[in-house]
Structure formats: structure tokens, C-alpha cells
Amino acid sequence: MSRTQIILTRLALLALVLGAWELLPRNGVINPLLLPPLGDVLTMLGELLGRPQVHDALATTAAEVLVAFLIAVPLGATIGVLIAENDYLGDIFKPILFYVFSVPKSIFLPMFILVFGIGFQQKVAYAAFTTTFVVLMSATAAVESVRADHVLVARSYGATRGQILWRVYVPSMMPILLETLRIAMIFNFTGVMIAEMYASRTGIGHLIASWGENFQMRQLFAGVILLATMAILFNEAVRFLEARCSTWRT
Amino acid sequence: MRRPAPATVRWGLLAAILLLWELVPATGIVPELFLPSLSKTLTVLVEDHQTYFAALLVTLYEVAFAMLIACGAGIVAGALVGGLTLLRNLLLPVFSSLYAVPIVILYPVFTAWFGVGSQSKIAFAGIYAFFPVMLSTAAGIRTIDPQFILAARSMGATLPQQITRVIIPASVPTVFTGLRLGGALTIIGVVVSEMLTSAAGIGYLVTLNRTILDSPRVFAAILMILVLAVAYYMLARAVERRMVVWQSAGRQQRAAARDSAAGVPAPAAA
Amino acid sequence: MQHVAHVTELHSRPGEAAIEVAHLSHAYASADGDVPALDDISMTVGVGRFVVIVGPSGCGKTSLLMMLAGLRAQREGTILCYGRPIRDPDPQRVGVIFQEASLFPWLTALDNIEFPLSLRGAPREDRRRRTAAMLTLVGLDGFGARYPHELSGGMKQRVSIARGLVQDPPVLLMDEPFAALDEQTRMTMGHELLRIWSATRKTVVFVTHSLTEAVYLADEVLVMSARPGRIIDRIEITLPRPRTYEMMATDVFGRLRDRIWQQIRKAS
Numbered sequence: 001m002s003r004t005q006i007i008l009t010r011l012a013l014l015a016l017v018l019g020a021w022e023l024l025p026r027n028g029v030i031n032p033l034l035l036p037p038l039g040d041v042l043t044m045l046g047e048l049l050g051r052p053q054v055h056d057a058l059a060t061t062a063a064e065v066l067v068a069f070l071i072a073v074p075l076g077a078t079i080g081v082l083i084a085e086n087d088y089l090g091d092i093f094k095p096i097l098f099y100v101f102s103v104p105k106s107i108f109l110p111m112f113i114l115v116f117g118i119g120f121q122q123k124v125a126y127a128a129f130t131t132t133f134v135v136l137m138s139a140t141a142a143v144e145s146v147r148a149d150h151v152l153v154a155r156s157y158g159a160t161r162g163q164i165l166w167r168v169y170v171p172s173m174m175p176i177l178l179e180t181l182r183i184a185m186i187f188n189f190t191g192v193m194i195a196e197m198y199a200s201r202t203g204i205g206h207l208i209a210s211w212g213e214n215f216q217m218r219q220l221f222a223g224v225i226l227l228a229t230m231a232i233l234f235n236e237a238v239r240f241l242e243a244r245c246s247t248w249r250t
Numbered sequence: 251m252r253r254p255a256p257a258t259v260r261w262g263l264l265a266a267i268l269l270l271w272e273l274v275p276a277t278g279i280v281p282e283l284f285l286p287s288l289s290k291t292l293t294v295l296v297e298d299h300q301t302y303f304a305a306l307l308v309t310l311y312e313v314a315f316a317m318l319i320a321c322g323a324g325i326v327a328g329a330l331v332g333g334l335t336l337l338r339n340l341l342l343p344v345f346s347s348l349y350a351v352p353i354v355i356l357y358p359v360f361t362a363w364f365g366v367g368s369q370s371k372i373a374f375a376g377i378y379a380f381f382p383v384m385l386s387t388a389a390g391i392r393t394i395d396p397q398f399i400l401a402a403r404s405m406g407a408t409l410p411q412q413i414t415r416v417i418i419p420a421s422v423p424t425v426f427t428g429l430r431l432g433g434a435l436t437i438i439g440v441v442v443s444e445m446l447t448s449a450a451g452i453g454y455l456v457t458l459n460r461t462i463l464d465s466p467r468v469f470a471a472i473l474m475i476l477v478l479a480v481a482y483y484m485l486a487r488a489v490e491r492r493m494v495v496w497q498s499a500g501r502q503q504r505a506a507a508r509d510s511a512a513g514v515p516a517p518a519a520a
Numbered sequence: 521m522q523h524v525a526h527v528t529e530l531h532s533r534p535g536e537a538a539i540e541v542a543h544l545s546h547a548y549a550s551a552d553g554d555v556p557a558l559d560d561i562s563m564t565v566g567v568g569r570f571v572v573i574v575g576p577s578g579c580g581k582t583s584l585l586m587m588l589a590g591l592r593a594q595r596e597g598t599i600l601c602y603g604r605p606i607r608d609p610d611p612q613r614v615g616v617i618f619q620e621a622s623l624f625p626w627l628t629a630l631d632n633i634e635f636p637l638s639l640r641g642a643p644r645e646d647r648r649r650r651t652a653a654m655l656t657l658v659g660l661d662g663f664g665a666r667y668p669h670e671l672s673g674g675m676k677q678r679v680s681i682a683r684g685l686v687q688d689p690p691v692l693l694m695d696e697p698f699a700a701l702d703e704q705t706r707m708t709m710g711h712e713l714l715r716i717w718s719a720t721r722k723t724v725v726f727v728t729h730s731l732t733e734a735v736y737l738a739d740e741v742l743v744m745s746a747r748p749g750r751i752i753d754r755i756e757i758t759l760p761r762p763r764t765y766e767m768m769a770t771d772v773f774g775r776l777r778d779r780i781w782q783q784i785r786k787a788s
Contacts, residue, residue: 006340034363091256092263102483104438106445107453107472110460114284182350190352197354197446198457205355209446212358220358228351235350397622404589404609404616405636405683415639419626 036218045222057204060120064192064203065185068124072131073184079132080139090140097137105130106194118199127191134187138180146172174245182238189231286466295470302455302474309451309478312371312440313433319376320383321432325425327380328387333417342388345381353378354442361447371448375439383432390424426493430486437479452478537600538691538723539565539588544597546583547748556748557583561597563742563751567690570717570724572734575744576784581727584749585695588725589616601691611636615684617694621676623668623683629675630655630664633682640687654682657716674705678712685720694726698733706730707765710737714763731777736763743780745787753783 022038024030036044048054083090109126116122146169154164196205204223211220254262268288274280275287282290295302331337331345357374364370394417402416444453452471459467544561547554557580565571573581586592588599590609599606601613609616623632634651655664658678668676677697684692698706710733717724728734734741735757743753757776759767767773 009340010344088253088256092259095256096260099480099483102434102437103476103479104441106438106442107456107475109445110456110468110472111284113460114465186350186352190354193352193354194442194446197357208355209358212362213447215362217359217362220362224355224359227355231351232347235347395622397618397620398624400591401616401618401622404591404611404618405639405687406609406611407639411639415635416624419624422626 033215034217036221040218041221041225044218045225048219048222048226054204054207057202057207061192061196061203061205064120064123064127064196065189068127068131068192069185069188071124071128072188073135073181075128076132076135076184077139080136081143083136084140084143094140097133097140100133101137105133105191106198109195109198112195113199118201120202123192123195123200123203126195127188130191131184131188135180135184138176138183142173142176142180143169145176175242178238178242178245182235182242185234185238186231193227283463283465286469290466291469291473294466295473298467298470302452302470305450305452305455305471306474306478308368309440309444309453312368312375312444312451313436315368315372316375316379316436316440317432319372320379320436321429323376324380324383324432325387325428328384328428329391329421331384332388332391338388342385345385349381349385353381354446357443357446360443366447366449368450371440371443371451374443375436378439378442379432379435382435383428386431387424387428390427391421393424394420422493423490426486426490430483430490433482433486434479437482441475537564538567538569538602539563539725540598540600541588542598542600544584544587544594544599546580546587546595558594559748559750561749561751565691565723565725567723568721570714570726570737570739571742572726572728572738572740573742573744574728574731574734574780574784575749576746576787577729579744579746580749581744582695584744585616585693585725585727589614589693591616611687611689613689614691614693615687615689617677617680617684617692617697619696619699621668621673621680623671623676623679625668627667628664629660629666629668629671629679632668632679633686636683636687650686650688651682654686657685657719658682659712672705673701674709677701677709681713681716685716685722689722691723691725694724696728697726699729706733711763711765713737714761718762731780732768734780735759735773735776736768741776741780743783743787752787753780755779 018038021035025032025035025037026039083093108129112122112126112129116125150168150172151164154168159167192203193205196203197209200206204227208220208223208227211217211223271285271288273287275282275285275290331341353374356377357370360370360374364373398416398420399412402412407415440451441453444451445457446453448454448457452474455471456468456475459465459471541561541563544558545556546558547556549555561584573584575581583592587594588601588606590606593607601610604613606614623629624635627635630651633654634647637647637650652664655661658681660675660678660682663671663675668679671679680697698709701709714737726737738757741753741755741757742751743755744750745752755776759772759776
């Protein structure tokens with residue numbers, strides 16, 4: 001199948017899904033109280049985007065996401081590089097990472113609430129906590145992905161540590177770093193959402209949770225569409241960047 | 251002085267953490283509210299063991315069914331999407347993009363539809379785990395050496411024989427990875443949803459006791475979940491190792507490639 | 521349920537060759553149109569002969585072998601094996617050994633050898649007997665229960681050869697089977713292969729890059745040109761059998777090898 005055929009088929013599938021979402025509830029095939037027709041949801045979305053309450057919530061969430069990201073990435077990267085550079089530390093801590101990833105980190109949310117109370121700090125702290133581990137692991141993988149023979153060649157030509165770092169490590173790691181940022185953001189966003197839905201008075205996650213509790217399905221679905229779209233757009237934007245930067249990677 | 255073996259250091263760290271957990275609250279540096287001592291936590295767990303055990307059963311029940319959905323559908327979908335070029339080109343990028351959406355925002359939809367009981371948790375955790383399992387299986391299917399099919403064809407194997415005698419046995423490691431991943435993710439999904447809106451289960455106990463500020467009981471529930479998650483991981487790894495004892499060095503490399511190729515560097519964000 | 525054919529049943533009629541290729545041509549479709557791969561190849565392989573095909577990289581020798589095996593369809597020309605055309609894989613006429621042993625890692629050596637037989641549903645006892653016999657033939661007695669990851673490269677190729685022989689096809693096609701092995705193992709395996717060949721009297725078509733290997737193993741060497749592949753020379757290897765390592769140091773050996781090399785250089 002050619003590229004255009006693929007894109008057209010996907011669009012057709014999307015149209016099918018959206019069409020079903022509109023028609024089935026409208027004709028009563030699906031209970032419209034449970035799944036409002038797409039048209040109603042989109043109308044509601046337009047309305048929501050005009051409400052100051054929603055603006056505030058989005059701003060709060062955006063702030064939390066940003067701050068948590070800015071904390072987690074340097075922290076995780078530093079620890080990750082340390083673990084990768086030091087074999088002994090690596091041997092000790094790498095198996096632990098696998099256990100860490102099997103554990104639901106949401107269980108620590110109550111601890112954050114106990115310490116920080118309910119508010120901005122608690123959500124940022126929790127999200128940063130969850131994201132750090134992902135960044136850590138990716139950073140470790142990124143450092144280890146640098147081929148030893150490339151480093152050896154550089155050393156044989158007398159490159160200094162700094163030169164090896166900038167001229168071999170950084171270019172080698174660049175594609176992985178971008179991917180790391182993308183995946184870290186996914187985890188970060190998820191963490192903020194969980195925190196907001198669990199115990200919060202502000203933020204779009206809290207709004208979604210309360211819409212759900214009050215059976216305000218149109219608002220709920222509108223919120224879901226909004227967040228999903230934003231998440232996908234951001235993801236694709238970074239993917240695009242990744243592709244541009246890693247043309248040399250097979 | 252010779253350095254101790256990494257495993258020893260890990261056990262040492264674990265012991266140190268447990269020790270600190272016991273001693274730090276007693277000294278009053280950290281209020282009991284934030285961190286009840288280990289002994290208090292364990293005492294409470296033993297006292298209320300019936301409550302906790304009942305909650306554990308609910309959680310396990312939900313995990314089991316969610317795993318059925320996630321792994322059943324995920325592995326089959328992953329095999330199809332990964333194996334059939336048409337489907338792969340058409341759908342795989344779509345699924346990878348969808349992975350960027352935090353599925354947790356759908357949970358209120360499930361509670362609105364299915365109520366506060368186990369059904370909503372099973373539905374949510376099932377979908378939560380579905381995508382990563384599907385992506386991982388799709389990537390894993392592609393690591394099967396195409397040379398095997400050529401060899402089988404040269405020996406006169408028919409298409410059904412190629413599938414049953416070559417493709418399926420060669421897929422076993424991928425399937426086990428999918429099961430391990432699926433189980434870990436469904437545990438996470440179930441726990442998150444139980445914490446958010448629920449009437450039963452261990453996650454519910456965490457939330458319930460937090461709101462009444464009963465820290466020892468909160469931590470008892472947290473401890474239980476930790477043990478459950480770690481136990482599952484260890485069990486899954488042990489089974490995986492036994493089952494695929496014929497993994498040669500090349501396969502181990504491919505297994506590592508599989509884990510990272512799925513673009514899923516870790517089970518979950520929760 | 522088919523029984524395992526034996527070479528005696530595929531008796532060639534007088535004058536009939538094991539393999540006859542007539543005017544074989546092939547091209548690959550690419551974005552820029554057809555790329556010619558093989559150009560009007562005609563060759564005859566007599567029963568029981570050991571024929572080696574050499575040529576520069578990309579000349580199409582592997583493609584040719586794939587077609588002889590029925591794994592790929594040619595654009596033009598015919599391929600006959602014992603008088604009947606080859607269109608699909610026919611393991612009872614033609615056994616194929618690839619460069620990578622491609623042993624199934626989830627089966628033991630013995631089970632790998634038995635695999636082709638198990639596809640046909642032959643009775644268990646017969647299968648076991650044949651498999652054990654093949655294991656002995658390739659010199660791996662006692663290693664049957666090992667898994668591929670427990671075997672060395674040379675041993676894996678021996679299992680692969682046993683697997684190719686287990687249905688007793690009269691013709692054996694081998695595509696650079698020793699290329700992935702180190703030189704010392706290659707020499708041993710070459711020697712082993714000749715031993716197996718003289719014990720079973722198969723017809724062998726062997727593709728290789730190595731000129732030394734070609735002269736050492738072959739009754740006849742076919743030299744192919746660069747793409748599009750053509751047969752540019754047929755060299756009769758007049759060295760006596762059984763071949764020995766010492767022959768590699770003789771003048772005759774050197775001259776034969778040199779001739780092949782000159783032909784390849786001219787054609788590249």
C-alpha cells in the first residue's frame with residue numbers, strides 16, 4: 001500500500017469511528033446518557049474552552065506539568081549518567097530499577113499528600129517522583145548506547161575527556177535523548193493527571209474527575225478529547241523533531 | 251578492602267531501609283503521621299488481617315480478569331499487527347501515537363458506565379495494559395528470524411505447518427514477555443483505579459485510611475501492594491527463565507532489543 | 521503417508537542428468553525498472569558429481585541456488601531435476617543447506633534433524649532410526665540431546681547437513697555453508713563433507729566465495745560473471761580422490777585456483 005493509500009485508509013477508519021460516535025447515540029442504539037453524541041460533546045468542548053474556570057484549570061495543570069518536568073529531567077539524567085558511568089553502582093542499582101517499574105508508584109501518593117498537603121507542591125512532587133525513574137533509566141540506556149569502539153577510536157587520536165564527551169557521546173546519544181524527553185513527558189503528564197484526579201481542588205484532572213462523579217458526561221468526554229488531542233499533538237511534534245535529528249540512525 | 255558483591259549491597263540496602271523505617275519514627279524526626287514505624291504497620295496488618303485479606307482477594311480477582319483481557323487481546327492483536335505487513339503499516343503508528351494519551355483520564359468514564367464495583371476496574375486496567383502488551387508483542391514478533399521460515403519451506407513445510415511448527419514456537423519468548431508486562435501493568439491499573447474511586451480492594455483501603463488519617467493502616471495497605479507487585483515480578487521472571495531455557499546468546503540480544511524496541515522503556519507511569 | 525524416498529528409486533535414465541538448467545534468466549523489479557540478475561544460464565550436473573559455483577559478490581549465485589531449490593521462481597528458462605521440473609521445494613529430491621544453520625533453537629539437535637520427517641508423518645520408529653543414522657553420519661554421536669546454543673558453529677552446520685540429508689534426497693544444494701566458520705573449522709568441515717559425500721554418493725551443487733574451497737571440493741567448478749550472472753567458464757578439477765590437505769600445496773592446485781581467479785578478475 002502506498003503512503004497516500006495508507007493515510008486515506010486511516011482517515012476512513014477515523015471517519016468511521018467518529019461517525020459511529022455521532023450516529024449510534026443519536027439513534028438510541030447506544031444510550032445517549034452514557035455516551036453523548038459526538039456533536040454534543042464537541043459543542044460542549046467549544047463552550048468549555050470559553051469558560052474562565054477551565055482556563056484556570058488548564059493553566060494550573062500546565063504549570064504543574066512544566067515544573068515537574070524541569071525537576072525530573074535533570075535529576076533523573078544526572079543519576080542515570082552516574083549509574084551508567086560507574087560499573088559498580090550500575091551492577092547494584094540496575095536490577096532494582098526493574099522492580100521499581102513493576103510497582104504502582106501511585107501508592108506513594110498518600111505519602112506526598114501527608115507531607116505536602118493537597119496542592120500544587122504535592123502534585124508536582126509526585127509527578128517529578130514518577131518521571132525521574134523513567135528519565136533515569138533512559139539516561140542509563142543512552143549512555144550505554146554509545147559504542148565503545150567509537151570512544152576507543154577517539155581516545156586513540158588523543159581526544160580529551162571533554163572532547164570525547166561533546167564529540168562522541170552527545171551526538172551518539174542525541175536521538176535517544178529526544179525520545180527520552182518525549183516518553184518522560186508522557187509519564188509526567190500521566191503522573192500529574194493521577195495526582196489531580198486523586199486529591200486536588202484544582203487542575204483539569206480534578207475537573208474531569210468531578211464531571212465523572214456528577215455524571216456530566218458531555219463535559220467529561222469533552223475534557224477527554226481535549227487532553228487526548230493535546231497529548232497526541234505534543235507527542236507527534238517531538239516525534240517529528242526526533243526524525244529530523246536522527247537521520248543517521250538505522 | 252574488597253568491594254561486596256552487588257547483590258549483597260542490595261540486601262544491605264533493603265535491611266537499612268527496613269531498619270530506618272523502624273527507628274526514624276521512634277526518634278520523632280519525622281512525625282508518626284507521615285511515617286508510622288514498621289512495627290506499628292505490621293501490627294495493624296496482623297490485627298486487621300481479615301479486612302486486608304478480603305481486600306487482597308478483590309484486587310486479585312480484578313487483576314486476573316483484567317489480565318485476561320489485556321494479555322489475551324493484547325498478544326493476539328500484537329501478533330496480527332506485528333506479523334501482517336498491511337496491518338502493521340496501517341495501524342502500528344496509530345497505536346504508538348495513542349500510547350501518548352494518559353489512559354487514566356478515561357477512568358471516570360468507566361465508573362460512570364460500570365459503577366464503583368469491580369467491573370470498572372477490570373475494564374480500565376484491561377485497557378490500560380492492552381496497549382503496551384500489544385506494542386511489545388508486535389515488536390517481538392518481528393524479531394523472529396525470517397531464515398527459519400525459509401528453512402522450513404525448503405524442507406517442504408506447508409503454510410499451516412510453518413505457523414504451528416515454526417512461528418508459534420519461535421514466539422514463545424515474546425508471549426512470555428507480554429504476560430509479564432501485562433500482569434505488572436494490570437496490577438498497576440487496578441491499584442490506581444481502586445485508589446481513585448472504589449468500594450473495595452487494597453487500593454481502596456489506602457484511600458479510606460488516608461482520609462481518616464490512619465497512617466499505620468495506610469502504610470499496611472501500601473506494604474501489601476508492594477509485596478504483591480514484587481512477588482508477581484519475581485514469579486514472572488522465574489517462569490520466563492524456565493520456559494525459555496533454550497535462549498541462546500543471540501536470542502538474549504534480541505530479547506533486549508525487543509524490550510526496548512517496543513518503545514516502552516518501563517511498565518507504566520502510575 | 522509418504523515414505524522416505526531412497527536414492528535408488530530416483531534412478532536416472534541413461535544419459536539423464538541429475539540437474540539440467542536450460543536458458544535460465546531472471547531479473548528483479550526495482551523502482552528504476554528491471555534489474556537483470558541472471559543471463560541465459562545453461563548447465564548440466566551429472567549424477568553423483570560435486571559441482572562448485574564461484575563468482576564475485578552479487579553475481580546471483582545464491583539466487584540461482586534458490587531457484588534450483590524451488591524457493592524462488594525464475595523469469596525464463598527451465599530447471600529439471602531427474603527429468604522433472606522444479607517449481608516448488610521438493611525435499612525428497614533436493615535438500616538445501618543454508619549459510620546460517622538456522623537450527624530451531626527450541627529443538628534439540630536430534631529433533632532438528634527429525635523435523636523434515638515429522639512434517640511428512642512417517643512412522644515414529646523409522647524416523648528415529650533415520651535420524652540417529654544421520655547423526656552418526658555427520659559425526660555427532662552423543663550430541664543429539666544438545667540444544668543449538670550449546671553447539672559450536674561447526675557442529676551446528678553438521679546438524680544442518682544431517683537435516684538436509686535425512687530425507688535422502690539425491691541432490692544436495694549448499695549455499696556457502698561454511699562462510700560463517702573460522703578458517704580452521706572450514707577446512708575440517710570441507711574434509712568431513714567430502715567424506716559424507718563419498719559415503720552417500722549424492723549430487724552436490726555447492727556455492728562458495730572461497731577459491732581454495734572450490735578447488736579442494738569440486739569435480740567441476742563453474743565460474744560466474746558479475747551481474748548479470750553468466751557462466752563464463754567450466755573448469756574440470758583433475759585432482760585425484762580422495763582429496764587430501766597435502767594436495768593444496770601442489771602446483772596443480774595452485775594453477776587451477778589461479779585460473780579461476782583470472783576468470784573472475786576478467787569478468788568483474
